[in-house]
Amino acid sequence: MSQAADVLAAFRDVVGSEHVLVADDARTLASQDVYRAGSLPLAVLRPQSTADIAQLVRLARAERLAVHVRGGGMSYTDAYLPQHTHSIVLDMRGLDRVREIVADDHIVTAEAGCTWAALDAAVAPRGLRARFWGPMSGALATLGGGFSQGAATFGSARHGSSASTALDFEVVLGDGSILHTGRAGNAARPAFFRPYGPDLTGLYTGDAGALGIKTAVTLQLEQRPGAQGSLSFAFKDFTTMRAGVSAVARSGLATEIFGLETALARLAAGDAALVQDATTLWQMMRAQRTPLAALRQAWRTTRAGRTFLAESECIANVLCEARDATRLTLTLDDVRRVLQPYGVEVANTMAAVVQATPFPPPMVVGPRGMRLLPLHVILPHSAVDGFHAAFEILRAHEQVQLERHRVQMFVVFAGVGESALLYEPVIYWEDEWLPLHHAVLPAALRTQLAPAPANPEGRRYVESLRVRLIELMHAHGGVHLQIGRAYPYLRERTPAFTELVKALKHAVDPDGLLNPGALGL
Template sequence: MKTSAVEIAGSQLAAFLEEARRIVGPERVATDEATCRLMSVDFSEIALERAAAVVRPVATAEVSALAQAASRHQVPLIPRGGGMSYTLGYAPARPGSVMLDMRGMNKILSIDLDNLTLTVEPGVTWAEIHAALLPTGYRVGFMGTMSGIQATVGGGLGNNATGHGRGDIGDDLLGLEVVLPDGRILQTGGRATSPALPVNRGYGPDFTGVFIHDAGAFGIKTKATFRLQRRPQGTAFVCFGFRDLTAMVDALCAAERLGVAATNMAFSDYHHRVFSEQKPTAAEKQAMLRAIVASAPNKLAVVRQLATLALSRNMSFLKKWPYSTFSMVDAFDQASANRGARALAAEMRRFGGTPLNRSLGIVMRAEPFMPIDKLIVGREGECSFPSNFVVPLTKGQELVAACDDFFARNQSAMAAHGVTWTKIFLVAKGQFGLEPIIYWQDRMNPLRYSVLSDGNRDKWGKRPDRAEARAFAVDLRRRLAEALEPFHPFHFQTGKYYSYRDALASAAEWELVEGFKSLIDPPRLINPGALGLT
């Protein structure tokens, strides 16, 4: 009697898991349904396959041995970081896939202030890096995503993370250590010639960029070295309110062209309500006080920032405004930061902005990382997912208008399903970024439930299943991406959601990507489906 393909795959998986238990120990191999289900879903609400097992390595040698075993037994491997994906980044596309939970590789290996480098493992979170560097007076230029309490360096590298600080994750990256699909260990950039002390990515061809925003398709990142920079000794905050959307977008773009701010963001009325409704506990207020004292560049700045917060009255002033911008100006000293802030404020006034209390900027610099449930769950416990679209500054107005028009055309159907939306704006590096966020009432999938605080689990953890509303929201998000595709937007966090192949200028680019994947991973075992590489 012939052996079926399913039986062969099952025996290969069993053989791999037997090896995996020898490599990492049986306690770091999980096959129970609850763990595999939790680790297989993301915030996209699109169901693919469920992982057959979850393996938790803690060292590069273990990752290499696991990749070799997976190659021998033809078992798909998927690296997973903090799980903050909303684009199916680590969701298994093939049955029988094994998830590598990289959070166990969470060491900060080196903070070298003499040579201005930081080396970390991929499971380190941005919040952990922030806390470790704060006493040193140094930082990485890109300081992490808003989800940095849980989001990891490895996930950020695979998604080309952007957020706090100026630029994105690759700007200060000196090199990587990557385990290739066959288990070989590759050093890139400055690490290729000097793994212990990388200085420059440019000695010969630099392959570091190939592994940035690869969605984990080309290998498993096990170390990253970043350039450090001196923490600014002066910081000023600029916040303005706007009544008119067009004027606000023009002002935001003008702020980016001025070039004095490390961060330029804007919010609309939904987030104004979120910020104004927050009522911190006594413990949270004490934590904020400690954070301000630790992060402010000097003692006078501490006094000024605390006085500003005292006048803000929980940011209730924001509810009066449909739009607000906030910017952070960093400089060598406070006088220089203040000069930059005055120039930026003049630009905001030129477009009709009104100065606001600067408390929002102060809070976000002191505590840059938000609780995950505040990011991914709405004010009333709604499920949500964002999308992101990045275009040149000159296309920002058209992109916003097209986005608003799309939701206006769908408003009746959205109301029928209880679906709402809002948007966030970000400019950086000559780019205009728009992040529409869709909300709907529904049950919490395992990942959403896992990030809820205890209080919010009591309030929202047992919501009824609203499959019809969820399906509508998923389709609405898909159609939004289609509607804005004529702008040829850049997307962060491509994963398995955005069509990378269709975005390329010609067949030559895709042939190169395909060829590289075939060279290093002929059987397509590392995160199959990522970037559209099936």
């Protein structure tokens, strides 16, 4: 029997034959992210427990197989893509249980393959919600992926990224041993207070899966809000919008802030994307508490239509929450006062849809079925205009090439805490879809959106743009979530920093088999 057959048999003994996938289509899907494909692994394994993972890691180590951990597969930073065939992919979605909700202490422990949507559904009946409660991909993206990426969005204007809300990670290390980063003393009690000496929990936020395999996470809950509302403003240009949005971020009034260039909203609101809008509008109405509220919301969104899109360069959406409707009205009025010097209030269609349907099926392709690659950089408010000016020079300089290769670039942005903004250039281009796109898109959209013919030259151009944009971000001193293999985490650090990170990697993964290349390690 060959060596590969032996190791596959050993894997089957641990997780059962049905959880060892060797068919080409399963390996193909598991080796792709939203941007591109890696090498085919030897097998895709679907562990069901922490003990399974510990055993699988020991077996992989004996064979020196690289171990790539995949959650929802909703990233686009090469973060888990196998680099060669002597590798396995662990599909974490079998570990999806919510283990314990301690309502008195506002704490929940859930397994790493649980999605953000499932976690939210589990804690909602207790009137609770995670403090950071998900990325916009949370219908499929997992807790393990979110914390390994340092995900941001829901709750981020108030709490920053997901990183600050974790209390403990249960992690399988590269030798198969199990670490708890935050639980202390009585092992029966979940972690409840993070600052107890050096912060090992922090070490495992944004680690791109390079330092271990998260199998469970304990995180902070908060009371669900009694009332939610939103408003949207249009701005004549990016700089004015940035000033207004920074003012809202600093005010601490918003729970989420996000926006985009009007040209992108216009592109997204056309043609087949309207189908998606109709679906989400319906979901939004269903999410309203009373028929009257649903009617009012529907009236506002349909009456306002999309006329405002023509009048501005940028749109910002501000989502707010409060204990009751009276306090919410006061908060929204406060936000209005902050934004009025900068822009004009417009219909809050997009904001209301996002607030009502926080976990829609992730749109892994762009408007009209174009492929998409979001990049991002986080900058302090004071540095965003400078970066935007540099981005505009690059975009103008590339205009001919962009058109030639059927590529478009737009800016999206979001608030992350009170000191910084997340600036996200999104690249769209016409190209064929990967099997992952076909597999993930809901059936209704697959019939409405069609892939373009293969565009290998355009793809190469997009890759060159990606590299240049990341260089530009680095030159402006930006930082990143979702580091994966895409962003230069170790570049231009002090030697002491780099040596410490490498020593940590060696301590937790002596053979360098866990997600090799992630974080630049």
